[in-house]
Every structure is written in structure tokens, then in C-alpha cells.
Amino acid sequence: MRVVSLRLTASQWRLITEHLTRELPNEACGLLGGCAGVVEQVIAVENAARSPVRYRMDPARQLEAMLAIEAAGLELTAIYHSHPHGPATPSLTDIAEAYYPDSLYLICSPDAHGQWRGRAFRIVNGQVSETPVVVE
Numbered sequence: 449m450r451v452v453s454l455r456l457t458a459s460q461w462r463l464i465t466e467h468l469t470r471e472l473p474n475e476a477c478g479l480l481g482g483c484a485g486v487v488e489q490v491i492a493v494e495n496a497a498r499s500p501v502r503y504r505m506d507p508a509r510q511l512e513a514m515l516a517i518e519a520a521g522l523e524l525t526a527i528y529h530s531h532p533h534g535p536a537t538p539s540l541t542d543i544a545e546a547y548y549p550d551s552l553y554l555i556c557s558p559d560a561h562g563q564w565r566g567r568a569f570r571i572v573n574g575q576v577s578e579t580p581v582v583v584e
């Protein structure tokens with residue numbers, strides 16, 4: 449099914465942004481399990497790169513998270529990570545390393561007031577298209 453938006457509840461969005469804030473100044477990352485763009489699960493994954501400018505999911509933690517999503521009968525709806533210094537758009541590295549064409553990439557950066565803002569993208573064969581994020 450074609451996903452037309454990434455839908456999160458306010459409490460899921462809070463879980464994500466608390467995780468992003470906790471990991472500052474480094475990038476933080478995680479997986480969102482769901483169905484048809486509606487998020488059901490937020491799973492923080494350790495950023496093994498421990499860097500303010502890149503992320504690399506700890507492979508064992510990423511596998512555990514993938515299995516948890518599958519065990520719940522859900523899909524990998526999105527992969528989230530932060531750009532602490534912005535912008536909330538995919539970097540060239542993000543595009544080159546986008547291995548999940550069926551998943552969305554949720555990228556978050558702080559606005560001028562320090563509030564996290566997220567934008568979602570589909571990245572297929574180097575082509576980037578934006579999908580709206582809805583927090584309800």
C-alpha cells in the first residue's frame with residue numbers, strides 16, 4: 449500500500465524527541481514500527497558512531513529492533529535520526545546509505561527555538577521525495 453503520510457501520536461513524538469535530546473550533541477537514531485504509515489512502535493537504537501554528524505546503528509540493536517517489529521506483525525515504517533545542526537533533509541551520506549526503499553526516513557533537527565521538527569522522506573535509488581508528517 450502506498451503510504452501518503454507518516455502518522456504519529458503526540459506521545460510517540462515525545463518519546464522520539466526526548467531520545468534525540470538525551471543524545472545531544474550527537475546524532476540519535478531509531479526505528480518506527482507500524483502499518484500503512486501509522487506508527488505503533490518507537491524503538492531507540494544506539495548510535496554506534498557516537499558522532500554529531502553521522503549515525504550508524506549498532507548492528508545487534510538494529511537486528512533486535514527489526515525482530516521486535518516483525519514479531520508484533522508490523523512493518524518497518526520509518527527510520528529516524530537527528531541532525532543536531534540541521535537541516536532536516538537527507539545528507540548525501542543519508543542518500544547513499546538509504547538501504548530501505550520501502551521505509552520512510554524521518555529526519556529531525558531543532559528549529560530557532562530549540563524545538564525538534566521532523567520531516568519524512570522516501571529515498572529510492574538516490575531519488576528523494578518528501579512525505580508529510582502528521583502528529584495527532
Ligand SMILES: [Zn+2]
Nearest residue numbers: 529531539542
Ligand atoms: Zn543524516
